[in-house]
Amino acid sequence: MKPGDPPAMETRSVTNESGIEIKPLYTAADVEASVGDGLLGLPGQYPFTRGIHPQMYRKQPWTMRQYTGFGNPVDTNKRFHYLIANGQTGLNVAFDLPTQCGMDSDDPQAEGEVGRVGMAVDTLRDFEIAFEGVDLERITVSLTINGAAAILIAMYLAMAEKRGYDITKLRGTAQNDILKEFIGRGTWVYPAAPSIRLVGDTIEYCAKHAPKYSPVSVCGYHIRESGADPAQEVAYAFCIARAYADEVIRRGLPVDEFAGRLSFNFNCFGNLFEQVAKFRAGRSLWAQIMQEQYGATRPGSMWMRMLAGGGGGGLTFEQPELNIVRGAYYALICALSGAQTMALCCYDEAYTIPSEYAQRISLRTMQLLIEEMGLTDTVDPLGGSYYVETLTNQMRGRMQDIMAEVDAQGGIVKLVTEGAIQAKVSAQAYQHQREIENGTFRKVGVNCYRTDEKAPEMEFHPYNELDASAQIQSLNRVRADRNAARVQAALSRVQADARSGANLMPAIIEAVKAYASVGEITGVLVGVFGRFREPVGL
Amino acid sequence: MIAARRIRVVLAKPGLDGHDQGAKVVARALMDAGFDVTYTGLRQTPEAIVRIALEKDADVIALSSMAGSHLPICRKLKPLLEQAGLGDKLWIIGGNLPAQDHDALRALGFKGVFQSSSKLDDIVTFIRTHVP
Numbered sequence: 001m002k003p004g005d006p007p008a009m010e011t012r013s014v015t016n017e018s019g020i021e022i023k024p025l026y027t028a029a030d031v032e033a034s035v036g037d038g039l040l041g042l043p044g045q046y047p048f049t050r051g052i053h054p055q056m057y058r059k060q061p062w063t064m065r066q067y068t069g070f071g072n073p074v075d076t077n078k079r080f081h082y083l084i085a086n087g088q089t090g091l092n093v094a095f096d097l098p099t100q101c102g103m104d105s106d107d108p109q110a111e112g113e114v115g116r117v118g119m120a121v122d123t124l125r126d127f128e129i130a131f132e133g134v135d136l137e138r139i140t141v142s143l144t145i146n147g148a149a150a151i152l153i154a155m156y157l158a159m160a161e162k163r164g165y166d167i168t169k170l171r172g173t174a175q176n177d178i179l180k181e182f183i184g185r186g187t188w189v190y191p192a193a194p195s196i197r198l199v200g201d202t203i204e205y206c207a208k209h210a211p212k213y214s215p216v217s218v219c220g221y222h223i224r225e226s227g228a229d230p231a232q233e234v235a236y237a238f239c240i241a242r243a244y245a246d247e248v249i250r251r252g253l254p255v256d257e258f259a260g261r262l263s264f265n266f267n268c269f270g271n272l273f274e275q276v277a278k279f280r281a282g283r284s285l286w287a288q289i290m291q292e293q294y295g296a297t298r299p300g301s302m303w304m305r306m307l308a309g310g311g312g313g314g315l316t317f318e319q320p321e322l323n324i325v326r327g328a329y330y331a332l333i334c335a336l337s338g339a340q341t342m343a344l345c346c347y348d349e350a351y352t353i354p355s356e357y358a359q360r361i362s363l364r365t366m367q368l369l370i371e372e373m374g375l376t377d378t379v380d381p382l383g384g385s386y387y388v389e390t391l392t393n394q395m396r397g398r399m400q401d402i403m404a405e406v407d408a409q410g411g412i413v414k415l416v417t418e419g420a421i422q423a424k425v426s427a428q429a430y431q432h433q434r435e436i437e438n439g440t441f442r443k444v445g446v447n448c449y450r451t452d453e454k455a456p457e458m459e460f461h462p463y464n465e466l467d468a469s470a471q472i473q474s475l476n477r478v479r480a481d482r483n484a485a486r487v488q489a490a491l492s493r494v495q496a497d498a499r500s501g502a503n504l505m506p507a508i509i510e511a512v513k514a515y516a517s518v519g520e521i522t523g524v525l526v527g528v529f530g531r532f533r534e535p536v537g538l
Numbered sequence: 539m540i541a542a543r544r545i546r547v548v549l550a551k552p553g554l555d556g557h558d559q560g561a562k563v564v565a566r567a568l569m570d571a572g573f574d575v576t577y578t579g580l581r582q583t584p585e586a587i588v589r590i591a592l593e594k595d596a597d598v599i600a601l602s603s604m605a606g607s608h609l610p611i612c613r614k615l616k617p618l619l620e621q622a623g624l625g626d627k628l629w630i631i632g633g634n635l636p637a638q639d640h641d642a643l644r645a646l647g648f649k650g651v652f653q654s655s656s657k658l659d660d661i662v663t664f665i666r667t668h669v670p
Contacts, residue, residue, distance in 0.1 A: 097554035103554075109554065109583065110554075111610060112609075112611060113553060113607050116606050116607060117605050185557075186558060186580045186581075226559050227559060316655075351634070426559070426562040427566070429562065429563050430562070430566040433563050437659070446655070463606060536577055538577055
């Protein structure tokens with residue numbers, strides 16, 4: 001070795017989960033060689049690699065929105081007020097499985113599941129109780145609902161209107177991403193075509209009547225949980241977002257009238273730099289897609305606005321207190337990546353839905369980054385790092401390749417309906433589990449640094465069976481009190497509009513205002529649309 | 539010599555729980571171990587699970603539950619399995635199952651109870667050892 005030569009580099013091969021080989025050292029030459037393409041630019045400027053706003057957190061920190069909901073609306077309302085009193089700036093509502101699958105609390109299939117993993121909702125009355133005392137202008141609400149999304153968006157709009165809010169100014173988000181439910185998560189109801197139509201109906205309706213409301217949050221999150229790698233996570237989510245955009249454009253709505261209200265929900269477990277590069281790459285790729293493929297002209301239409309902070313797949317059952325530390329790194333990743341909203345996984349989520357205590361720790365984790373760690377001082381603090389910029393360019397390339405592959409195979413709707421994406425990511429999940437079990441993929445507390453010490457006692461969220469019977473009683477009271485003729489007329493209109501192909505939102509809103517239940521409205525729609533048949537082949 | 543019949547497993551997702559990543563991973567591990575595996579897909583009622591187990595002449599009835607409703611589901615399933623003459627088959631359950639519920643699950647007849655941290659090879663070995 002001559003003096004001045006760089007030291008010999010270690011030759012062990014390191015590859016990230018997206019399949020990109022990581023070098024021991026990066027220099028300016030790597031950034032150039034990775035085809036920067038002038039895709040960096042300034043924050044707030046196309047293609048928004050460094051952030052969608054010029055000042056990002058300097059102007060306003062991310063919204064803090066922990067996923068919450070359990071039991072009946074009375075229980076959940078109390079938890080909402082607890083979180084708001086502790087400094088939370090948004091709400092992210094969890095619904096129980098019967099609600100998510102479009103069933104009432106007294107449905108035979110709902111037995112044992114009412115109020116268990118989220119709040120039970122049957123009628124508008126439940127929304128009135130759940131959001132009582134919550135200032136819907138100051139606290140924006142996100143509804144984690146998919147198969148029953150059109151009905152719950154209708155309930156939210158009806159509840160807000162009843163309380164005197166101006167719907168044209170109402171902000172908030174619904175998850176409403178049905179295609180990813182077919183891949184993972186599984187709260188589908190109708191077949192693909194009418195499901196996509198309903199997503200289109202909500203986007204179109206909101207664009208015209210509630211233009212500040214975000215009717216869809218396209219989720220890479222659950223695709224990643226199902227076994228996708230980080231590049232696939234974003235690529236598949238973008239394919240799905242395009243499918244929804246195509247549905248709305250087909251109806252004649254110009255892209256700039258709705259694209260600005262599309263948002264995303266991504267996962268952040270895994271290698272820190274890979275995730276940061278993933279988000280930066282995704283931001284520029286989405287901007288490019290919207291501008292070049294859809295002809296968007298408003299900057300807002302090109303923004304990849306996102307919620308992040310979850311990553312259940314990275315948390316462990318073993319040594320659960322380490323999940324607090326993992327959650328802190330998740331929050332750091334989000335803050336370094338310019339997330340608009342954070343919802344952190346809680347440390348007890350490998351066991352149960354989060355306790356009040358666990359949620360406060362997650363909330364404080366985010367507040368710590370803002371108050372003590374300087375994460376809101378400057379925009380895109382990793383921008384310009386040779387490594388991060390190179391990886392950002394490489395991740396973008398991988399995402400483009402995956403999207404091209406999906407298109408070549410017939411498009412995302414076909415692949416998801418047939419179960420091809422499900423089979424692919426599930427095979428990867430199996431491979432990954434084998435790698436954890438044989439120790440080639442290191443997981444602290446699982447295949448290294450294990451301990452025989454008993455984990456500290458944790459307070460777990462209890463399930464109260466009485467909540468379910470109280471909910472059914474409440475539903476029965478609503479059914480007895482409402483105007484039956486008005487309900488019947490409204491449900492008939494839902495049926496007629498489902499058949500005619502009209503936008504279903506006005507009819508559904510009328511039905512929820514008449515206190516028709518989630519199960520009744522879903523039942524009418526299933527009568528017209530049928531049910532999704534899950535492709536179960538492995 | 540007659541080759542031994544492959545062990546037949548029906549792996550079901552009961553209830554409304556949509557978390558199927560784990561069930562599919564376990565299904566693949568059992569297939570790799572040489573078992574004949576039928577994965578039911580989501581939202582199976584107890585009646586449907588019994589019907590599929592009979593149709594497939596299952597030696598093993600395996601459930602995956604991640605959303606907390608394992609006890610009500612297993613209480614409903616037990617008498618149905620017994621009435622269908624499947625009481626002598628191996629019943630196992632895996633997923634997000636709090637430690638305090640394990641004894642109740644075993645008392646209901648689920649001989650194998652596997653928490654979400656279980657190793658795939660341990661599940662395979664358990665089935666090989668306990669299959670009737």
